[in-house]
Amino acid sequence: MTNAAVHMEGQLHAHAHDAVASGAAHAKGQQHPIKLYLVVWGWLFVLSTCSFLVDYFGLHGYLRWSLILLFMVVKAGLIVAVFMHMAWERLALTYAILAPPVAVLVFVTIMVLESEYTHLLRVLFFAAPS
Amino acid sequence: MTETVLTNPGQSPARLEGLRGIAADWASDQRAFKNVSWGKAMMWIFLLSDTFIFSCFLLSYMTARMSTTEPWPNTSEVFALNIGDTHIPMILIAIMTFILISSSGTMAMAVNFGYRRDRVRTAALMLVTAGFGATFVGMQAFEWTKLIMEGVRPWGNPWGAPQFGASFFMITGFHGTHVTIGVIFLIAIARKVLRGDFDVERRGFFTSRKGYYEIVEIMGLYWHFVDLVWVFIFALFYLW
Numbered sequence: 001m002t003n004a005a006v007h008m009e010g011q012l013h014a015h016a017h018d019a020v021a022s023g024a025a026h027a028k029g030q031q032h033p034i035k036l037y038l039v040v041w042g043w044l045f046v047l048s049t050c051s052f053l054v055d056y057f058g059l060h061g062y063l064r065w066s067l068i069l070l071f072m073v074v075k076a077g078l079i080v081a082v083f084m085h086m087a088w089e090r091l092a093l094t095y096a097i098l099a100p101p102v103a104v105l106v107f108v109t110i111m112v113l114e115s116e117y118t119h120l121l122r123v124l125f126f127a128a129p130s
Numbered sequence: 131m132t133e134t135v136l137t138n139p140g141q142s143p144a145r146l147e148g149l150r151g152i153a154a155d156w157a158s159d160q161r162a163f164k165n166v167s168w169g170k171a172m173m174w175i176f177l178l179s180d181t182f183i184f185s186c187f188l189l190s191y192m193t194a195r196m197s198t199t200e201p202w203p204n205t206s207e208v209f210a211l212n213i214g215d216t217h218i219p220m221i222l223i224a225i226m227t228f229i230l231i232s233s234s235g236t237m238a239m240a241v242n243f244g245y246r247r248d249r250v251r252t253a254a255l256m257l258v259t260a261g262f263g264a265t266f267v268g269m270q271a272f273e274w275t276k277l278i279m280e281g282v283r284p285w286g287n288p289w290g291a292p293q294f295g296a297s298f299f300m301i302t303g304f305h306g307t308h309v310t311i312g313v314i315f316l317i318a319i320a321r322k323v324l325r326g327d328f329d330v331e332r333r334g335f336f337t338s339r340k341g342y343y344e345i346v347e348i349m350g351l352y353w354h355f356v357d358l359v360w361v362f363i364f365a366l367f368y369l370w
Contacts, residue, residue, distance in 0.1 A: 025254060029245040029344060030245065030347060031245050032242070034239055041232070045231060045233045046207075048231060048364075052224045054369065055220050055369050058206075063369075069365065072361055072364075072366075075361045076358055079234065080358065082238075083350070083354045084355070084358075085347075090145070090151065090155065091149070091152045092151065092156055092163060092164065093163050093166055096162070096163075096174075097177075098172050100182075101178070101182075102182075102312055107189055108192070110317060111189050111192060111193045114193065115192070115193045115196035115197035116196065116197075118197035119167075119196060119197045119199065122197065122199045123199055125197070129343070
C-alpha cells in the first residue's frame with residue numbers, strides 16, 4: 001500500500017522501499033535544481049578555456065604541467081560529483097567506485113620507472129648518432 | 131524487487147553515515163548498495179572497468195612517449211587549423227571539447243526532467259545530446275581524415291616518433307566508438323521516453339522487463355563518463 005502510493009508520486013520502483021528511510025535526497029530519484037547544472041556547465045567551459053589558453057600562450061615546463069593537471073582534475077571532479085551525482089550517493093558506493101582507480105596511480109609509478117629505464121638503454125645502445 | 135524489501139519498510143532502521151556506514155552497508159549480509167538499484171550499480175561497475183581500459187591505453191601511450199628517443203610530434207601544431215587567414219593551434223580539439231561538455235550539460239538536464247516525468251523535454255534534451263555527440267564524432271572523422279592525408283599511420287608519421295600514430299588512433303578511436311554507441315542508445319531511449327514507455331511501464335522488447343525513468347539517469351552516467359574520459363585524453367594526449 002505504502003509502496004503503491006509512493007510510486008504514484010513519481011517514485012522509482014526500485015527505490016520505493018528505501019526512500020522512506022533514506023530521506024529527501026532520494027525521495028524522487030536524483031533531483032537537484034537545474035541552476036546547479038548550469039553553474040557546473042559554466043565552470044567546465046571556463047576551465048576548458050583555461051587549459052586551451054595554456055597551450056595557446058605556449059606555457060612550458062612545470063607551470064604548464066601543473067596547470068593542465070589541475071584543470072583536468074577539477075573538471076573530472078565536477079563531472080563525477082555533480083553530473084554523475086556521486087556527491088549524493090552513499091559512501092558505500094562512492095568508495096567502491098572511486099577507490100579502485102587509485103591502483104592506476106601505482107601502475108603509473110611502475111611504468112614511469114620502467115620507461116625511464118628503457119629510455120636509458122635505448123640512449124646507451126640503440127640511439128642513432130646525431 | 132520484492133525479494134529485497136524488508137518486512138516493514140516504514141520501520142527499517144536509519145542508516146549510519148561515514149565510515150561506519152560503509153562497514154554497516156557492506157557487512158549487512160544483504161545488498162551492499164542500499165539505495166541504488168541494480169541497474170545503476172551495474173552501470174557504475176561497468177564504468178569502473180572501462181576506467182581501467184582507458185587507463186591502460188593512456189598508460190601505454192605514456193610509456194611509449196617516455197621511452198622513445200625520437201622527438202614526439204608537437205600536438206599543438208599537428209592539430210592546428212587555418213581558419214581564413216589565421217593559424218590557430220588546437221582549435222578543432224577545443225571546439226570538440228566544448229561540444230562534448232555541452233552535451234553533458236544537456237544530458238544532466240534531461241535526467242532532471244526525466245524524474246519530473248516531463249516526457250517531451252526529456253526526449254528533446256536527449257536528442258540534443260545525441261546531436262552534440264554525432265557532431266563530435268563527425269569532427270573526429272574530419273580530424274582522422276586530415277591526419278591520414280598528411281601521412282599519419284599507426285607505424286609512422288612525418289614529424290617524429292612513430293608511436294604517435296598508434297597511440298592517437300587507438301585512444302581517440304576507442305573513445306569515438308564509445309561516443310557512437312552512446313549516440314545510438316540515446317536515440318533508442320529518447321524514443322522510449324517520447325512514446326511514454328516509462329509512464330505505462332511497458333515491457334522492453336528484448337528483456338521483457340518494465341522500464342523506469344531511472345534508465346535516463348543510467349544512460350546519463352554512461353554519457354558523462356564519455357565526457358570524463360575526454361577530459362583526460364584532452365589533457366594528457368593533446369595538451370601534454
